[in-house]
C-alpha cells in the first residue's frame with residue numbers, strides 16, 4: 276500500500292522528546308520559545324507564536340486583529356473547514372469568493388465585488404502548498420483598509436516572488452501529522468507586527484497580560500514543550516522534505532497522461548503539500564476505485580465546498596453558487612507526493628493512472 280501521507284519521525288525527534296520529559300519543563304517552556312524563534316526566521320518575520328493547532332492559530336489570529344461580531348471576512352470555499360469555522364468562532368461571518376480554476380486559490384479578480392462596509396479582513400488560503408496571488412490581494416486590502424490573515428496551514432516555506440508564506444499579513448500554520456512538517460498537533464502564528472504578536476500571546480493564555488489579572492477573554496491554546504521539541508527537530512528537515520516533494524511532483528507531472536497536473540505560476544515556489552490533479556469527463560470516482568484496487572492511497576481534498584456543507588446551508592442559511600469551486604470538488608484527486616515515496620512507488624502511481632486514463 277502506498278499511503279497518501281506519512282509523517283517522517285527520526286531519532287532526532289525521539290531524542291528531543293525524551294530530553295523534554297527528563298527536563299521537568301513540560302508545558303509552554305524553553306522549547307516553545309526556541310521553536311517560535313526558529314519558525315519566525317524560516318518565514319522571514321519578526322515574531323512567531325506557537326499554538327495548540329492550526330485551527331487555534333487561525334482563531335487567535337482573527338481575534339488578535341480585532342475581528343468579531345458584525346464583521347465579515349472574505350475567504351475561499353475550497354479549503355479545509357477550519358478556515359471558515361475559525362471566522363464563525365469569533366462571531367464574524369465568512370464570505371466566500373470563487374477560486375481561480377488553474378491554481379485552486381481564491382480569485383483576486385472577484386474579491387472587490389464581495390466587499391461591504393462590514394468587511395474587515397481577507398483570508399487567502401495557500402492551498403496545497405501554493406501561495407495565493409498576493410500582489411493584487413495586498414493591493415485590494417490596502418485600498419479598502421482590510422487586514423490580511425493568511426491560512427498558510429499547507430504551505431510551510433512556500434514562496435511568492437521570493438517572499439515566504441506567512442509574511443504577507445498575519446500568517447497561520449498547522450503542524451498536524453499530514454502537513455509538510457509536524458509537531459503531532461500544533462500550530463504557529465507569524466507576524467511582523469509586535470502589537471499583534473502580543474495580542475496573540477495574551478489570547479493564547481487566558482487573556483492574561485499580568486499574571487492572574489484578566490482584562491479580556493482568552494483561551495488555553497498553548498503548545499507544550501513536548502510538541503515544540505518534535506516541531507523544532509522537524510523544522511531542521513523542512514527544506515529537505517520540501518525538496519523531495521517538489522522533485523516527486525515534477526516527476527509525476529512529467530510522466531502522467533490523460534489528467535490535468537498542478538500548476539505553479541511564474542515566481543511561485545509550490546511546496547506540494549498535496550499533488551492535486553483534475554480528472555476530466557466525469558471519470559474521477561472510477562479512477563479513485565482503480566487506484567484503491569491497486570493499493571495506491573489517494574484523497575479528495577475537498578469533496579464539498581464549504582458553502583455547500585450542511586451546517587452552512589441548513590444552520591447558517593448559505594445559498595450561493597460558486598461554480599469553479601464546485602467543479603473542482605467534483606474533479607480533483609490528490610496523489611501521494613510525500614518524501615517517503617520510492618522511485619518504484621512513483622512509477623507504480625504513474626503506470627496505474629496512465630493505464631486507466633489511456
Ligand SMILES: *Cc1c(COP(=O)(O)O)cnc(C)c1O
Pocket residue numbers: 328329330331354355357358400426428429448449450451461462
Ligand atoms: C490543516 C489545516 C487547517 C487546520 O489545522 P489543524 O492543525 O488541523 O487544526 C486549517 N486550514 C487548512 C487549509 C488546513 O489544511
